[in-house]
Amino acid sequence: MTSSRAAFAAILGKDLRSELRTLQALPAMALFAVTTFVIFRFGLDRTQLSGSLAAGVLWATLLFAAVLGINRLFVAEREEGGFDAIRLAPVDRSVLFAAKATALVIYLAALELIAVPIFALFFLDSLAALGPLVAVLLLTDIGLAATGTLISSMAVNSRARDLLVPLVLLPLVVPLMIAASGATEPLMAMGGPGYHRFGTWLLVLGLYDLIFTLLGYAVFDFLLED
Amino acid sequence: MYGKGLKPLSIATVALLAVGLSLVFFYAPLDADQGFIQKIFYLHVPLAIVALVGFIVGGIFAIFHLRSGDSRWDAYSYVSIHISIIFGVAVLITGSIWAKASWGHWWVWDEPTLVSFLIVFLLYCTYYPFRYAIEDRERQARYASVFAVTAGAFVPLNFMAVRMAQSLVHPRVFATSTGGLPGSMMFTFLVCLAAFALLWVTLVKFELAAKSASGQVKRLRRALDAPSPGGRSRIAPEVS
Numbered sequence: 001m002t003s004s005r006a007a008f009a010a011i012l013g014k015d016l017r018s019e020l021r022t023l024q025a026l027p028a029m030a031l032f033a034v035t036t037f038v039i040f041r042f043g044l045d046r047t048q049l050s051g052s053l054a055a056g057v058l059w060a061t062l063l064f065a066a067v068l069g070i071n072r073l074f075v076a077e078r079e080e081g082g083f084d085a086i087r088l089a090p091v092d093r094s095v096l097f098a099a100k101a102t103a104l105v106i107y108l109a110a111l112e113l114i115a116v117p118i119f120a121l122f123f124l125d126s127l128a129a130l131g132p133l134v135a136v137l138l139l140t141d142i143g144l145a146a147t148g149t150l151i152s153s154m155a156v157n158s159r160a161r162d163l164l165v166p167l168v169l170l171p172l173v174v175p176l177m178i179a180a181s182g183a184t185e186p187l188m189a190m191g192g193p194g195y196h197r198f199g200t201w202l203l204v205l206g207l208y209d210l211i212f213t214l215l216g217y218a219v220f221d222f223l224l225e226d
Numbered sequence: 227m228y229g230k231g232l233k234p235l236s237i238a239t240v241a242l243l244a245v246g247l248s249l250v251f252f253y254a255p256l257d258a259d260q261g262f263i264q265k266i267f268y269l270h271v272p273l274a275i276v277a278l279v280g281f282i283v284g285g286i287f288a289i290f291h292l293r294s295g296d297s298r299w300d301a302y303s304y305v306s307i308h309i310s311i312i313f314g315v316a317v318l319i320t321g322s323i324w325a326k327a328s329w330g331h332w333w334v335w336d337e338p339t340l341v342s343f344l345i346v347f348l349l350y351c352t353y354y355p356f357r358y359a360i361e362d363r364e365r366q367a368r369y370a371s372v373f374a375v376t377a378g379a380f381v382p383l384n385f386m387a388v389r390m391a392q393s394l395v396h397p398r399v400f401a402t403s404t405g406g407l408p409g410s411m412m413f414t415f416l417v418c419l420a421a422f423a424l425l426w427v428t429l430v431k432f433e434l435a436a437k438s439a440s441g442q443v444k445r446l447r448r449a450l451d452a453p454s455p456g457g458r459s460r461i462a463p464e465v466s
Contacts (some may be wrong), residue, residue, distance in 0.1 A: 046400075056333050064429060069314075097277040148377075150372075150376065153367045154356075154373070155359075156337075156374065157360065157365065157369075158356075158359035158360045159359050159360070159361060160355065163355070163359075164352075164356055164359055165356070167352045167355060167356070168349075168352045168356055168373070171345055171348045171349035172353065172376070172377075172380060173347045174347060174384065175380075175383055175384050175386075175387035175388070178387045178388065178390075178391045179387055179390075182390075196243075196430060200390065201390075204386070204387055204390065207383070209386075211379055211383060212376075212379075215375070215376060215379055219292070219372045219375055219376070222368050222371070222372055223368070223369065223372060225368065
């Protein structure tokens with residue numbers, strides 16, 4: 001147990017350190033998100049957003065920015081032999097899944113720390129929605145991280161790496177996006193945040209997180225065999 | 227060995243389909259509300275149920291494959307998903323026709339079951355590009371099984387999320403309570419459901435038999451040192 005915890009900390013630390021030093025994924029994700037907001041501003045021809053339109057713009061942008069990061073998640077492992085190292089190490093392979101998913105949650109939180117205030121600055125007339133939005137963001141990040149880690153680890157070992165992640169991931173996270181935008185829509189409603197079915201949507205998000213985290217944990221072993 | 231029992235199974239399927247369709251057209255009463263077009267219900271709903279169950283069965287075969295490492299289970303899983311996708315195309319087409327006839331539009335976004343089915347269908351459509359993109363045969367089988375298990379767990383979750391996204395749920399022909407359907411309609415429906423389930427099983431067995439035969443031919447050719455025509459083996463799992 002202690003050895004898995006040490007391995008978890010080591011892999012997570014390695015990932016965060018290498019991301020901090022190379023800055024490969026995060027700046028690209030943030031820049032992509034901000035540019036997408038600008039495109040939505042002209043595509044929709046709106047300077048203010050509220051309700052379902054605000055939720056849609058926010059979640060579509062965050063999702064596509066997340067795909068960029070998910071694409072890169074295992075590239076270093078594949079190119080620098082990290083997969084072989086974890087196979088040789090006498091630790092549980094699921095540790096890699098846990099560490100990578102945690103790293104992804106941290107990346108996504110960092111992305112949202114940049115992108116959501118900018119979104120609010122660009123489009124929202126009040127910041128009241130941002131407080132309760134944190135819960136939605138966090139739960140959605142966990143779900144995205146669980147499915148993203150699973151798909152990314154498979155896609156990275158295929159020929160069509162960059163193609164497979166969006167292709168397989170997008171339909172898989174549709175329920176997550178339904179729940180996330182369902183919870184966000186009343187929060188950003190005109191005239192102050194509402195909480196219509198807020199708890200129910202959080203419950204759906206939590207259920208999705210639980211199922212796909214457990215599933216990823218269970219099947220990840222099979223992806224590292226050979 | 228997969229061809230065993232295929233002939234009686236095919237005959238039974240054709241017979242049951244014939245019985246089912248004759249019940250649909252000559253026995254089941256006309257729907258008071260929707261008239262003749264409601265009869266597509268006996269085609270659409272059984273197809274959808276069989277396709278969804280087929281997807282989940284594919285996931286269960288994938289679990290067997292992951293646990294045992296026997297590539298035969300992978301072939302079962304692959305063929306189950308394949309036939310279910312073909313059924314899925316039929317479901318979307320018949321659903322569209324029904325939507326056009328009863329609501330006036332080819333596609334209706336506020337019918338949760340139809341939308342859920344589309345999402346599930348789109349997810350399973352990515353099974354093929356996903357599978358072909360992996361070169362190593364053994365790894366391909368393993369990854370495809372992981373996909374099948376994940377997608378199998380996704381099916382019920384997705385139906386729940388889409389159903390909840392509707393602010394008001396349409397009155398439903400069937401799912402509210404089985405008591406809502408008159409006995410003669412229910413009987414016809416159940417016969418059709420059995421017929422399409424049998425059709426699914428028959429088609430799965432046919433594809434497995436075809437794959438096993440072509441695998442045997444290929445092995446014989448290799449033994450005779452003859453070049454094998456075409457390179458389709460990269461895609462589908464081989465059945466020994």
